[in-house]
Amino acid sequence: MISAEQNNIAISLPLQEQTKYHYRISAWDEEDKVESSEYFSFITGVKSWKGFWIGNNTKKPMMVRKKFIYSGKKNEAILSIAVTGQFEVRLNGEKISSAVYEGAQTDYQDHVCYNTYEITEHLIEGENEITIEAANGWYIGDDDDGKRYFYTIDKGYEPFGTCLLVIAQLKIADNYIVTDDSWEVCRSKTVLADIYGSEDMDYTISYEWKPAQMLQKKAPKGEIIPFTYPPMIHKYCYEPQQVDHTRMIFDFGQNMSSQFFIKIRGERGQRVRVIPAEKLKANGDIEQTVDTYSILTLSGGEDVFEQKFSVNGARWYKIEGATFEQILEFKSFFTTSSAEDTGKFHCSDENYNKIYHLILKAIESNLNHLHTDCPTIEKLGWLEPDHLMAKAVMYNKNVDTLWSKIAMDMRDSQYQESEMDFDTGNFRHEYKSGLVPSIAPRYAKFIYDCGEGSFWDIIPWGSSIILAAYEQYKFYNNRKILEENYVSAKKYIKYLTEQYRDYNRLYHKNGQVRFICCGLGDWGIEQNKGRSRENLETAFYYHDLMVMAEISKLLKKEDEKEFLNQAQMVKKAYNQTLLIKENGRAYYRSYDNGEITQANQALPLCFGMVPKECVKSVQAELLALCTDSHLKCGEIGLVYILRALSEMNQHEKIHEMIMKKDHPSYLRFINNNETTLPEFWRDDARGRNHDIRRSARYSYNFGKLGCGQFLDLMSKDVRRKK
Template sequence: MLTVIRLTLNQESALYGVQEFPVLGWEIASHNRNVRQTAYRIQISQDQGFDKILFRGEWQDSEYSNNVTLNEFTLISSQHYFIRVQIRDNYGDTSAWSSPAEMISGVLYPREWLADFITVETPADKDNSRATLLRKSFVLNRAADIQSAFIHVSALGLYECHLNGCKVGEDSLTPGWTSYHNHLLYQTYEVTGHLKKGENVLGAILGAGWYKGDMGFSRHRNYYGERSALISQLMINYKDGSREIVVSDESWKGYDSAILFSEIYDGEIYDARRETPGWCAQGFAEDGWRPVSVVAHEKSTLVAQGSNTVRKMGEIKPVALITTPQGDTVIDFGQNLSGWVAFRASGKAGDKVVLRHFEVLDAQGNVYLDNLRTARQRTEYVLKGEAEETWHPHFTWQGFRFVKVEQYPAPLDLNNFTAIVLHSSMEQTGHFACSDPALNQLHHNILWGLKGNFVDVPTDCPQRDERLGWTGDAQIFCRTASYLMQTRNFFAKWLTDLRYDQTPEGGVPHVVPDILTGYCGKDRLLSEGGTHSASAWADAAVINPWTMYLMYGDTQVLENQYASMKGWIDFMTVHAENHLWHYKLQFGDWVALDAKEGSYFGATPDDLTCTAYYAYSTQLFAKAAKALNRTEDYQHYDALHQAIVRRFQEEFFTPSGRLAARTQTAHILALYFNLVPDAFRQRTTDTLVELLNEHDGHLVTGFVGTPYFCHALSQNGRNKEAWSLLLKDDFPSWLYQVKAGATTVWEHWDGIKPDGSMWSADMNSFNHYAYGAVGEWLYRVAAGIEADEEQPGFKHAIIRPQTGGGLSWLDTRYQSIYGAIGVRWEVNGQKVKLCVCIPANTSATLILTDGQHVEAADGIDFVRCTDGYTAEVGSGEYRIEYRLV
């Protein structure tokens, strides 16, 4: 039976706010093998039952079932749409119509924004961290005739939208953090069932957030503006085709909220005694409420955010109540996370609940706050004294596993506390399990490192006075993240800000959004070296879009970022001398263990690292140009790439084949970026293994070398060494952290040293995903699920599992845009049982590495190859048994 089991819009199940028609995709199920779609047709309706069809697509003879564009349909602002698809396959079967996917259109053109940005703050409030209330009462006489109603809302700062006494939507920390002067997201919510005949009330709570709050390790504020402001446009569609619009304007009123203080790093203070009951309900008297004023902001910057908003993604209950040796009361939630603590409390008016959030206990079991630097991570709630009260913060979040209870008005009951997990809403796509519990925990830690740091932007860490979108961290982790979660739209949003924040010359900031430029006078490193264009960091401009193309097969991200990608390559070219590139401040192999004592900079020379990345990014950009059929650019940058490679080889290899820089990272980059002359590849690989053995099989790499270490080994016939490196469990290693009880990935290999002491407190995050980049090796190599850049998005996959490490079994599933790709292998002596699942309408090259003899082929025609056996397979599930060499 042929079925369309899921229809997606921009790879999402639904979009709530779009400004252009999304790309469509669908997942196909069939009991047959080798299933290929032969045709499809699409319908669009304004109702879920498809009684009023707006678009009846004709049958299209096509195998495309993802990244399908529909240019012949025109959207109208503030409308509900339902889309469905029907398909045929190569067996002559025709599916039923799919279940519909839904979307809501946003405000399609800047001229349609009739609302203004409004605030009750004055210029004197620029240093004020208090939240404010806004409200607007309006009357509806035709509520029974409403067909649909949608509100489009955003803010300069952070907002919560309310309607008739209830919060609208489930999102938090909206509208998120962007390059506000160029790119401001707004959210769209359906409110049809929440409007009433007669008086209705719109309201909002506004906080400082990233826009005007205290941000960055230099602790400046007002980076983008000095007053928080709201823009809101309620669109009411009536059954007769008419419309009514309620906008934010000077008719609104404002007041002070019970949130006395709220900052990203420092937490929130809430005095429930100062609440204004019924402030967003009918019949409220606005006595003492103040007039609002209009804030100037360019409305053309407003862009609909249809998905990936930050929201509550889980709850965690405490696992222990601890009294430390110093006498502090501490709640242990058992998992390092990003979010906040929700609690219940009873007491008299004026009693307080005060919580301090932190990551680890020190060697003596006491509260450790030093690594937070100046971030307070403190929440304070003042009770109003009315029965049981419940609360959680509004415009802040914390990175923590532990909570120190500084005040609580009653005997402590763990049942009254819950950790709320916050991160950008993304579908989990990667699932991994194996026979080694420590490796399973490492995968868990990598996944939770993503969750903790993908809070609207890909932050470096979620706890200290930083939480910035460091481009290097995001670049390093991008491929791993895209196996673990569906990151297409998350990264597309962030890359848009990267594009806007690039320098006119094409330089790429160290952090995006960029709040370092102009604010680093007290930081010697950045004030002297500059705030943009560091190798491996700035290369996010090219590597991340290319990764999105590989993983999702969508040329849209390449089109959107093409000028940005080209700008970065051209920037390097301008500043290169005879194809060797180096520019101002370079982080190099950041925090590598081969750094000099007291230094963050690894031993690998910057000119080698810079030129290696110059070659790699230029190659990827040439491939992007080819994918977009930009032939002239492809030819130019492909030739440039070859010239850079030749120059790298001349500069860094001796005539006998010795790589001049004798570091692990130098050899890793040369191998993984294909910079090694063919005649010297074996020697370079052997030397890398020698360097590994010099440290008893341990790595000493930092941010640049670590992500590619296992790849450099396994791609060059050293699979055994790659597995051995991965499974080391003494310092320094990934599993050393696991043995130390980590539940996320650390910033430093020795964040907690073997003797229990801490690495330097100035930079010691215990939730820092960069070294979690090894996760992609688990999927791409151990499970062998690899994308084919000639048919990206896993339209054609390369399945080449590499057993090893003493594992008896491994079971992995990756939910590609076409469906689940599954690989499970079991090893018993020299015998391997392999189960592979290939989604419908895709194919795969299956390679049995080190296969000596195929004992059960399940109908597959294997042929001998240099690696063992290979075969081309279509969709279906296959069970193979073979013996290893």
Template sequence: MLTVSHLRCEYKINPIGLDMKSPRLSWKLQSDRRNCVQSAYQIQLSLTESFELIEWDSGKKNSDQSIHVELDHWLPNARTRYYYRIRAWEVAGDESSWSDTAFFEMGLMGSGNAWKADWIKAPFDGETDVSCPRFHRLFDLHKSVTSAKIYVTALGLYELHLNDRRVGQDYFTPGWTSYGKRLQYQVYDVTDLLQNGENILGAYLGDGWYRGHLGWNKEQKIFGTDSALLLELHIRYTDGSEEHILSNPDWKVATSAIRMSDIYMGETYDARMESNWTNAPTENWSPVDVLDYTKDIIVAQENVPVTQIEHLQPIALLTTPQGDRVLDMGQNMVGWVRFSIQGEAGHTVELRHAEILDHEGNFYIENLRGATQCIRYTLKGGELETYEPHFTFQGFRYVKLIGFPDDVHLNDFTGVVLHSDMERTGNFTCSSPLVNQLHHNILWGQKGNFLDVPTDCPQRDERLGWTGDAQMFVRTASYLMNTAPFFTKWLRDLEADQGEDGGIPFFVPDLRSSTSEGWGNTNHSSAAWGDAAVICPWTIYEMYGDVRLLAEQYDSMKRWVSYIHAQGDNPYLWNTGFHFGDWLGLDSKPDSYIGATDKDYVATAFYAYSVSLTHKAAEVLGHADDAAYYDKLHDNIVAAFQDEFVTPSGKIAVPTQTAHVLALQFDLLDSKARNRTIDQLGKLVADAGNHLTTGFVGTPYLNPVLSDTGHHNLAYTLLFQEDYPSWLYQVTQGATTVWEHWDGIREDGSLWSADMNSFNHYAYGAIGEWLYRYVAGINTDEHQPGFRIVHIEPKPGPGLEWVEANLETMYGPVASSWYRRENNQMDVRVTIPANTTGTILLPGAEVQTVLENGKPLDQVSDIHDVQTQGSDVRIVLGSGSYLFIYKVLEADQEVHAQQVESV
């Protein structure tokens, strides 16, 4: 039976507040038969859930497209909800019934003139009182309500309340954007929160990223000096009339119990000042001021919101050698602690947050630099009180308790994990517990650093959207979670912050007011960092088939390439300006953060790579002239690279692992130099005692290149190293997230410099791509992106006896697993989603020994083609689940046995 399910609009389930003219729909097919391919679909839109009134009907449309489907010749209306349902036909003739009904709802759909409300602010804002202001408006309802929506944004962060109930489950709204050019708004359905008679609408404002501390120079008010609220409540009555409650001079404002709240510094709360929304205990409500501020930059919510994702209970209450009482959450996490306490009015308690204990077991906060991460709470006294922060978050595993009573209980505390609410899509597990923990650490690194923007770290006075870190991790991130909306929003900020000359700042959103020397001066761009403008949109295109985002970012990609092209005297080399190089490479000189790989070499290699991807984008988008230009430009860059960095005999002149990896990964060599570089890379790894020496630039590509160039088992050797430097060294040291430095905690227990030593820094977690793409073998196809063609090419290696992985793609679940059995038998299980095709590579197989669920391949009708490729068998097949069992070639088995023994 054929069914249509998992309906999505712009990646989201029943979104409200869309502003695009043509929302796209996606769905998944399920069938109890293999080889299911859609032949046609029909979409219906209605203004009613019962579909009594059809707004638009596609009719039966002959097409196999089931993701990112645009609605032809139809335009939506603002503030209107559209219900939709879909049915499909498949090639074999099956017809589905109608899907369950889903909906999407449009937002205000206009620039600044769509807003009728005023920006309002507190008259005391900017004075020495740093408390978070709270605003309120009273209004009466005396008619029956059909629907009510709040459209809201802020300069700073907001938290809404309606009739003493918090509105929505979102946090850190409206999010962090390039505030001078883009500011998101959110929409909330509050129909069920309204009541007959008097209603009270209220809001807290926090400084957030807009005017709180940002960067390492203790700067504040980088984006603006005044926090302000912009809000419209649109009420529709059953009689057809409407009423709008707007932020305007009718509102009142007062100070609040939130005495201070800052992203870096934490929050101070005085519960004695709590009151309901109709009065303030310490002063009367004051009239608000109206702020003259543009509304033209306001855009609808693009990313998924930050929400409370999960809750952790502390695993222990410790007493350190210095006598501190410390909670151990058991996991380095990002969010905050919710706690309950009972005591005398006026008593203040503190929670301090840290990632690790030092080698003596004491609470360690030096690596936080200027970020205090401190929560202070003053009790109102009497009954049990429960508190959690509003406008701050911490990165921590350990929590020092100050001022708490002696009889503290673990169940009085809960760790609240917050991050952007991305759908979990990938899972990986294997026969190695250490590798499983590494995968866990990579996942938690993403959880901790994907809080509205892809930050470098979540704990110290930084937490910035470093472009280099993002592009290094984007593919791994997209295996683990659905990152398409997340990167869509961030890439729009990247384009907004792109310089007139095409340069890209080091971090996005950029801190334009930071004019100090060094990293604060972002008037220059760095290779491998600025290349995020090209690498990220191309990766999202490959992983999700999102042609619209690629087209949207194409101009930014071109401008970045033009920026590089204009640097220096030679348009085909990038040998000028500041570059981070192979950041934190282990082959660096003493007292240097930059690895030994020549920075001009790194810059020119990434120049070639970005041009190659821009060329591909031009081909996808049908820009033939551009494609020809970038193809020729790429040839010239490769020729210049070879002249500059490769000797006539084919030897790379830069003798580092990273240099060899980049040349191979970016295909910058002729065949003679390529073969020599492959051999030399193996020697360089061997000379390092079969360890890596790469930094941020080389590490993401190291294992993929080894696997692609005949050194696959050496890649496994690197994976399984447990001493420094290695991925599993961190695991053996008790890490629960990925570290910034390979030796953040040294083997003797001492610590790397506190100046820059994050224990939640996802860049080196890019090894996750290799686990999914090579070890489990799940890969997409750039010519049929979004996993329309699913490649499953598992690569077993020494040290693992089995692997299981799955990935929820736009088309449905992909699964790949392999198991070594006795007598040289290999089992490979795969799942290919409906409406896609799979290509399966069975490693070390002889075609005559391969059985699928007990049948020879030539007796399985759903298999389209079988080919022998060296010592492997390649199979092309339709959707469905398959089990292949075969005898591994004796030669392959002998090599594997020798390599296991050597490891």
């Protein structure tokens, strides 16, 4: 195909399934001089599955295998696998891929991802054996009958099926080997695979292979689609930096999303407990945020245990049930997305370099099969960082395809026609068609409002269906994601418009004012509390409308005028109610309590809601609210306060905020020897590895502002006096 474009080029080719193709790219200038790339290759996937879903009809980890004869004629061999959960595949006992923690995390009712591998070089002449080990993941969560930590088990989590399943298809030349009852199945030596980090392995178990059961009637409902985003890898390997031999605590020097590797010798049946931790108590013992651990049962010889089907938030590991002398080798692998590194930051001020490292390791710890909030406590795909942190991630990693997968998860999680839930708490929120809930995939259902707002319907979270896609488009020039999301984004706007117009009925109000205030407002200004719900959430509604107008213009849709007209009505009503003009001042007050906050000035400034004649005055109000160089806001307001100050060229003020010796302050974390970002601006924060964070009193997260913003601001801010 010939095109003047550099991306967004769709090529229609008559490709065969499970086949390797080679290609190169050529470019011509106006004088017809040509430059060509080297040859690259890709492998196609499956057009139609010829085999069956197989297993042993249980929810416990299992292994399936198939022995087959290979002629050794170097016929091309392509293997495709889908599993309902996490998996590991081996050929003749060896892993065929550098990927780890395989098995996409999706809404299995809508989509199940499959992986494809070229295995030609792994085959040997004669008998070969494929082995696939399958584990629970999110498909059918296992908390060991309530004995182990599983955050969402009592928060609306529902299994997607009753048993683990595998489907595979191997094509060698024109011949197929597919999953059916000629395959064998047995119990895995992984006896518990709790996605939250409890992974038990028993090496006293002997494999007892039996014919696999064909379980097509229990197949997942979702469409089987190819895995197209960067797989997980062991990006870094850490050895223990210090060891407390008395307590058997190993310090790996870096908090991370960890999978451990341990080689150990002991007695048969000896049980060894491996306990991850992100912090220590004052007495030097570990302090766990959540009670996760792995139990290893030894075979009686020399055993190697590798964590495969979960990750831990861990800098430290404590070993119980073994002596130091029994441990022959111990490693912690930093498990993260293999997304290409695309940027870095360095300057002459070492404190800024440390801040960057702090942010980057938190980002890497949370780039998974989705963008998680932390690798320790919740592990969920909370959606607000996907637009608030988009630049932070994209300036450092190529996550174009990962963001497309997250967008698919959002579309799958959106409430469809006739679907409705009612909040079970103090306030009867109506969750209905068009809503994009706060997490995707829906591995929980947070529909309990105890009076502080809904955790399920939060507009800066749901708006990612619009804003994350728009950030992706702006960064990667990916128009396709705007097209894929457009129908869902329109449904979400319709849902928000109904919420806005129905304000009086929903919130038992009278009068002409209209707002959206269902969610959490400026979440995190106090622990588990938000403020300024009407101000912040209605501002986001306006911003969504304006971005949708721009998207509709880009896609040549007919909705631009409608979005613009609605936005102008919202802006006019917003300013009439919330913009105060008195004694030469102009500022925004909180509708709920009349407060004059940093966030309430910053959002209208950044979203273009402030009347032109009032901009300077509102900017002056924001600056006056920052006189003590502390951020007094929640996690949503934080981004826009920093952006507004940057647009005002107040970079010295931003520098002062970053380098305060007390919280909120990055310098405080650096001085406390943190290696990732804690959840709150507190020394005793609950989680220690969040790339988006809130505060018990104040909230500031330079990571969430974005490492892209970081780089931009630092070019202006690091005017240091040496």
